[in-house]
Structure formats: C-alpha cells, structure tokens
Amino acid sequence: MLRHTTTRLLNNISTRNAINRTTIAAALRVIPTRKSLATSATKSKAKHDEDIDDFKLVVHTSADSKPAASKKTAADASSPGSNALKYAYQERSGFGTRPIYLDVQATTPTDPRVLDQMLKFFTGLYGNPHSNTHSYGWETNNEIEKARENVAKVIGANPKEIIFTSGATESNNMALKGVARFYKKTKNHIITTRTEHKCVLEAARAMKNEGYDITFLNVNEQGLIDLKELEKAIRPETCLVSVMAVNNEIGVMQPIKEIGSICRKHKVFFHTDAAQAYGKIPLDVNEMNIDLMSVSSHKIYGPKGVGAIYVRRRPRVRLEPIISGGGQERGLRSGTLSPPLVCGFGEAARLVREEYEADSEHIKKLSKKLTDGLLSIEQTTLNGSPIHHFPGCVNISFAYVEGESLLMALRDIALSSGSACTSASLEPSYVLHALGKDDALAHSSIRFGIGRFTTEEEIDYVIKAIKERVEFLRELSPLWEMVKEGIDLNSIEWSGH
Numbered sequence: 001m002l003r004h005t006t007t008r009l010l011n012n013i014s015t016r017n018a019i020n021r022t023t024i025a026a027a028l029r030v031i032p033t034r035k036s037l038a039t040s041a042t043k044s045k046a047k048h049d050e051d052i053d054d055f056k057l058v059v060h061t062s063a064d065s066k067p068a069a070s071k072k073t074a075a076d077a078s079s080p081g082s083n084a085l086k087y088a089y090q091e092r093s094g095f096g097t098r099p100i101y102l103d104v105q106a107t108t109p110t111d112p113r114v115l116d117q118m119l120k121f122f123t124g125l126y127g128n129p130h131s132n133t134h135s136y137g138w139e140t141n142n143e144i145e146k147a148r149e150n151v152a153k154v155i156g157a158n159p160k161e162i163i164f165t166s167g168a169t170e171s172n173n174m175a176l177k178g179v180a181r182f183y184k185k186t187k188n189h190i191i192t193t194r195t196e197h198k199c200v201l202e203a204a205r206a207m208k209n210e211g212y213d214i215t216f217l218n219v220n221e222q223g224l225i226d227l228k229e230l231e232k233a234i235r236p237e238t239c240l241v242s243v244m245a246v247n248n249e250i251g252v253m254q255p256i257k258e259i260g261s262i263c264r265k266h267k268v269f270f271h272t273d274a275a276q277a278y279g280k281i282p283l284d285v286n287e288m289n290i291d292l293m294s295v296s297s298h299k300i301y302g303p304k305g306v307g308a309i310y311v312r313r314r315p316r317v318r319l320e321p322i323i324s325g326g327g328q329e330r331g332l333r334s335g336t337l338s339p340p341l342v343c344g345f346g347e348a349a350r351l352v353r354e355e356y357e358a359d360s361e362h363i364k365k366l367s368k369k370l371t372d373g374l375l376s377i378e379q380t381t382l383n384g385s386p387i388h389h390f391p392g393c394v395n396i397s398f399a400y401v402e403g404e405s406l407l408m409a410l411r412d413i414a415l416s417s418g419s420a421c422t423s424a425s426l427e428p429s430y431v432l433h434a435l436g437k438d439d440a441l442a443h444s445s446i447r448f449g450i451g452r453f454t455t456e457e458e459i460d461y462v463i464k465a466i467k468e469r470v471e472f473l474r475e476l477s478p479l480w481e482m483v484k485e486g487i488d489l490n491s492i493e494w495s496g497h
C-alpha cells in the first residue's frame with residue numbers, strides 16, 4: 001500500500017528498473033504551462049497577459065506573487081532562450097513552484113529507490129535491531145547488516161569497521177575528540193587544514209580548549225595543502241591528521257593517498273572528512289592508508305540524519321566514545337539505530353556503486369558545459385585547482401558583481417555563495433580567503449552543484465540566465481564602467497570619508 005503511494009507519487013516510475021535519470025527528473029518536476037503561470041499571477045492580470053508571450057524568468061521564483069512590479073529588476077533583463085529551458089521548473093510534488101536545484105553540496109534529493117527501501121521499517125519491520133531475543137529484532141538487524149555491507153563496499157572496508165552515526169558532523173566530532181582523548185596521556189597534537197568544514201574546525205577548537213595543540217595547515221592559491229609542510233608539522237606527540245577529501249565550497253580534492261602514506265610512515269592516524277567525496281570519487285581505505293573516514297547519507301541521495309564513521313581495525317584505531325550508553329556499534333556509539341535511515345543510507349550506497357560510471361560521466365559532461373559557458377563571460381575565474389577537482393562542485397567568481405545582488409537576481413536557481421548571503425554571519429568565505437582571494441572576489445563567488453538528477457536543459461537555462469544577469473548588474477556598476485574605459489582601478493586613490 002505504501003509502496004503504491006510512493007510509486008504513485010513518482011508518477012508510475014518503476015523504481016526497480018535501472019535508473020533513467022531524465023524520467024525521474026521529469027517525474028519530479030514539470031515545466032509549468034502558460035495556464036498555470038497565468039493563474040499564479042494574481043495581481044495585474046491584464047499586464048501579465050500582455051507579458052505572457054515573453055515571460056520573464058523571475059515569474060517562476062519566490063517572487064511569483066509580484067511579477068508585475070513596476071520597479072525594474074535585474075531579472076527583467078533576461079528573456080526566454082532558444083535552447084535553454086524557458087522557465088525554471090515546477091515540481092509536481094505539491095510544494096508549488098520551485099527554483100532549479102543547483103545546491104547538491106548542501107544536500108541531495110532522496111533517490112526514489114531509497115525511499116522505497118525505507119518504507120517497510122515504518123510498517124512491518126519495526127523491531128529494535130538490538131533486540132536479540134526474538135525475530136522482530138533479528139529481521140531488522142539483518143537489514144542493518146546488509147546496509148553496513150553496502151556502506152563498507154564503497155570504500156573497500158570491512159563491514160565491521162563501519163559505525164553508524166547521525167551524519168558527518170557527528171563522525172568528524174568522534175574522530176577529532178575521540179582519538180585525541182583516548183591517546184591524551186602520550187599525545188596532545190592534532191593537524192588539520194584551514195579549509196575544513198566548520199564541524200572539523202569547531203571540533204579542533206574544542207580540543208584546543210581542552211589543552212591540545214592544533215596545527216592548521218595553509219593551502220596554496222589552488223586550495224591544495226603542501227605535503228612537505230604536512231610532514232614537517234608531524235611531531236612525536238601528534239595523534240591525528242585530519243584532511244578533507246573534497247572541499248564542500250570549491251570541490252578541490254586533496255592528495256589523500258599521498259597524505260595517507262606520509263601518516264603511515266610516521267605512525268600517525270589519518271582521518272578524512274569524505275562527506276563530499278564518498279561515492280563520488282574513488283576511495284579505498286587500504287590503498288590510501290586511511291584510518292578513519294566520515295561519510296554522510298544525504299550527500300549521496302540518501303536520507304538526512306544518518307552517516308557513518310569508518311574506524312580501522314588493523315592496525316587498530318582506538319577512540320573514546322562521545323555518546324555513552326548501551327554499548328551499541330562496538331561500544332563506540334550508543335543509542336538505538338534508526339533502521340529506516342540506516343537502510344536508506346545502505347540503499348543509497350548500493351546505488352552509488354551501481355551508478356558510479358553513469359553518474360560520473362553525467363556530472364563531468366554537465367560540469368564542462370557549465371564551466372565553459374560561465375568562464376566565457378569576461379572577468380570570471382574558477383576558484384580552486386581545475387585539475388584536482390571534483391567536477392560536481394563549480395565555484396566561480398564574477399568580478400565587479402556583488403554576490404548578494406547576483407543571488408537576489410537568480411531567485412529562480414537555488415544556489416549558495418558560501419559567503420555572507422547564505423549565512424547569518426557577515427564574513428565572506430573563509431575557504432576563499434585561505435586561497436588568497438580578497439574580500440571583493442570572495443563576495444562575488446557562487447557555488448554551482450551538479451548531481452545525478454541535474455539535466456542538460458537546466459544547465460542551458462542557468463548559463464543563459466547568469467550571462468544576462470551578470471551583464472545587467474555590471475551595467476549598473478560604476479566600477480565596471482571604469483574598467484571598460486580602461487582605467488586601472490589599482491591606480492586610483494579613493495578619498496576616505
């Protein structure tokens with residue numbers, strides 16, 4: 001019955017068949033008809049009807065309610081394209097019109113096949129997987145162990161080395177705090193980098209407050225650490241090196257295998273935050289000498305609120321648990337597991353292996369198209385190494401355009417700047433700063449995330465929309481006017497007030 005509901009929701013896609021990403025993407029969204037758009041425009045109907053033949057891109061955004069506003073906006077500069085989609089999509093899921101989703105580093109949509117696997121745990125299979133005195137417990141536990149195997153296979157690990165957690169944030173905290181606390185009698189030094197995710201930086205800061213010494217490695221202008229600097233930083237009292245595999249803001253891939261061999265040579269444990277890398281780039285814990293790895297389900301089309309930490313058994317890594325209790329998960333993470341989440345994660349992990357080639361090829365192709373399209377706009381730069389780079393994360397600076405204004409003008413595309421506009425703080429991205437970008441450039445940078453369900457039509461639309469809106473915003477900028485006149489802005493002495 002529930003399976004039927006999901007299936008109906010998915011517009012009769014047989015979720016057991018091999019994936020057809022276009023079919024699934026199309027089932028999740030439908031291009032709005034003129035009629036539906038016309039009814040959504042409540043005000044100035046006459047004006048709207050008049051405009052209906054040259055729809056403004058903005059009418060499909062959250063600004064839908066005021067499509068006929070007289071004030072000229074950046075989006076007014078845009079007009080429908082030829083190859084590109086005419087409009088951002090509308091979802092059929094009952095959540096109204098939505099922008100195109102290009103924020104897959106924040107989270108990915110749940111794959112319908114994952115949801116199908118999860119539903120049975122809310123109905124028949126409700127046993128506690130840790131109950132070992134009856135079949136309710138055994139049957140759920142069997143499913144959990146299948147999930148563990150699927151999660152382990154992606155990185156060449158033994159299933160016994162996988163500990164389920166609530167996500168990569170918890171796993172990162174376990175690695176940094178757990179290892180450091182376990183070895184505190186003899187070791188008190190942790191090495192990490194300046195471009196880690198906040199949860200690693202904050203966990204490191206917490207350990208500093210507990211008296212540990214922390215080295216934050218710098219990165220070069222490409223976003224890469226220097227291996228010699230890493231080797232020099234290792235001391236006899238270093239307990240852990242933690243370096244992320246793929247950066248969430250700029251997609252830069254650190255040389256994980258080389259870092260692993262340096263750490264092994266010096267007998268220091270190596271942890272990597274692979275939240276953005278797991279299932280997306282090749283990772284093998286043995287080949288790369290990785291001792292601990294954090295992964296997250298919702299970055300690979302699985303449910304949110306679940307993840308795992310890989311903890312090597314030989315040579316054994318010891319860590320002090322941060323959650324105490326009934327001793328589940330080898331005593332490292334107490335608490336009853338959530339079977340729907342864990343098994344959804346397991347199915348997502350099975351699918352990333354099965355779809356690896358197709359996903360990688362799809363993402364690479366769309367990424368090239370997007371990058372080429374956006375870099376053809378003058379005065380734009382790709383942030384981070386173009387070579388050591390996961391193509392599904394493209395971060396571009398648009399000089400002389402304020403990031404906030406650009407995001408405002410792009411409300412029909414769900415994007416993130418990784419800077420002030422998307423967070424409560426007013427600081428530009430610390431990651432771009434670490435690469436040596438100045439405030440202005442860091443402020444004009446946008447991250448584009450491409451995933452399994454992104455379509456070529458969406459990319460065509462995005463390229464066109466960005467070109468038009470960057471041009472429009474630059475036309476409003478006195479700085480841009482000066483640049484066009486050939487004035488060297490660095491030669492100007494600005495008067496202070």
Ligand SMILES: Cc1ncc(COP(=O)(O)O)c(C=O)c1O
Nearest residue numbers: 167168169197248275276296307
């Ligand atoms: C690199 C990185 N580490 C950790 C996390 C946190 O993952 P989770 O949401 O599973 O806690 C994220 C997610 O934003 C991430 O991108």
Ligand code: FES
Nearest residue numbers: 403404420421443
């Ligand atoms: S304040 Fe938003 S990008 Fe600078």
